[in-house]
Amino acid sequence: MKNIFTPEFWETFATSLSGWIISELPSLVILIVLLFVALRVGFFMVRKLKSILVKKTVHRNDEPNLEVEKRLNTLMGIVKKGVALIIWSIFIMIFLKKINIDIAPILAGAGIIGLAVGFGAQELVRDFITGFFILLENQIRTGDVAIINGTGGLVEKIELRTITLRDLSGVVHIFQNGKINTVSNMTKDWSAMVFDIGVAYKEDLNQVMKLMKQVADNMMKDEEFKDNILEPMEIFGLDSFGDSALIVKGRIKTKPIQQWAVGREYRKRLKETFDEHRIEIPFPHQTIYWGEEIEPLKLTMEKAESKAAAS
Numbered sequence: 362m363k364n365i366f367t368p369e370f371w372e373t374f375a376t377s378l379s380g381w382i383i384s385e386l387p388s389l390v391i392l393i394v395l396l397f398v399a400l401r402v403g404f405f406m407v408r409k410l411k412s413i414l415v416k417k418t419v420h421r422n423d424e425p426n427l428e429v430e431k432r433l434n435t436l437m438g439i440v441k442k443g444v445a446l447i448i449w450s451i452f453i454m455i456f457l458k459k460i461n462i463d464i465a466p467i468l469a470g471a472g473i474i475g476l477a478v479g480f481g482a483q484e485l486v487r488d489f490i491t492g493f494f495i496l497l498e499n500q501i502r503t504g505d506v507a508i509i510n511g512t513g514g515l516v517e518k519i520e521l522r523t524i525t526l527r528d529l530s531g532v533v534h535i536f537q538n539g540k541i542n543t544v545s546n547m548t549k550d551w552s553a554m555v556f557d558i559g560v561a562y563k564e565d566l567n568q569v570m571k572l573m574k575q576v577a578d579n580m581m582k583d584e585e586f587k588d589n590i591l592e593p594m595e596i597f598g599l600d601s602f603g604d605s606a607l608i609v610k611g612r613i614k615t616k617p618i619q620q621w622a623v624g625r626e627y628r629k630r631l632k633e634t635f636d637e638h639r640i641e642i643p644f645p646h647q648t649i650y651w652g653e654e655i656e657p658l659k660l661t662m663e664k665a666e667s668k669a670a671a672s
Contacts, residue, residue, distance in 0.1 A: 391670035394453045405443040406571045430613055431611055435502045435519045451588050485522070487539035492521035495538060501546050506618055508545040548617035556613075558631070559606030561641035566607065569640060570596045573611055576630045586626065588621040605643045 391432040421574035496519065501507045505516045507526070524541070560569050577594030580586045591614045600610035616622050636641060 364446075366529065369642045378383040389456070392452065392455060392459065399448045399452075400445060403448055407437055407441050407444060409532055410440075434504070436496060438503070438519070438621075439496065439521065443672045476547065477613035484537075484539060488522045488537050491541065492515060492519075493526075494539075494603060495519070495544075499547075500544055506547045508543075508547065509534075510540075510542055512536075513547075550617070551614055552617050553612050554627070555618040556624070556627070557600065558611065559604075560609065560635075561643045562607055564607070564640055566609065567593045568638070569596070569609060572634050572638060572640065573609065573631065576627060576634050577611075577613060579631065580623070580627060586623060589616050589619060589623055591615060605645065 492613070495501065501516055501519065501524070503516055503519055507513070507516055509524065509526055512526060512528065512534050513668050514526040514532075514534060516524065517533075518525040522538060524536045524538060526536065528534065556573075560566075560575060574594055574596055579589075581593065583592050595612045595614075597610040597612070599607060601608045611622070613623060613627065632642070633642075
């Protein structure tokens, strides 16, 4: 400690520091610059690869651009993170070597720690393996609307360990890939809105089905909806005898995620058409029985003519 306060120590320290700055600092600055350049180039190559894959996939499979974009956005997000991880790992190893730190014991220790953690992190490994197969099999993509373990929402992010889902209320749900039991993709390739239309038993079913088809055909001619409807409406016919209605089932195929907007507009137009043609849409009725002995309430109805005569 006494040597620190001597002029010789500070002279030696200044000489060593100046020598290090002259000999080593420029190489470290260049290394840091190369890190940022490598990251920029890596991300640029990922974007370029994505655009090339989009063109080739569309050309070969005639797949809609939206579907290609969904899958490639998911895969390229994982690739981008992998590229960044590799570049940062190389940078750290070179940096440690530059400041005269032997990385061999660090790598050996990391291997031992990784082995120990692997035994205790079997659930983490399961999450990664499941996430890999979800991506490989193209089960869901970012931008899809899916139901995962009974919870529905928009898929915002897919990673090797978790999937992030946002429901209609804006609540974010995060699922571990290894704990996902069921996945229902509602917007893969195409979507559909299924209608169960109830009409009164007295109505002519042929006319009802004709009007249902007519409303759908008019929507296909509408500038706002024609691009979102893929095929003419399918009328499956009488599906069941309800308690107070005949149920007619139909389906409209749409572009992904457009089925709800198309379905709401179709129901609105169908209600207006039924009203115009006096087609009855039944609804439940209730009869209230008050009892005869207690008679808590007695209702009397008089005609308007008798009231007028009395006045």
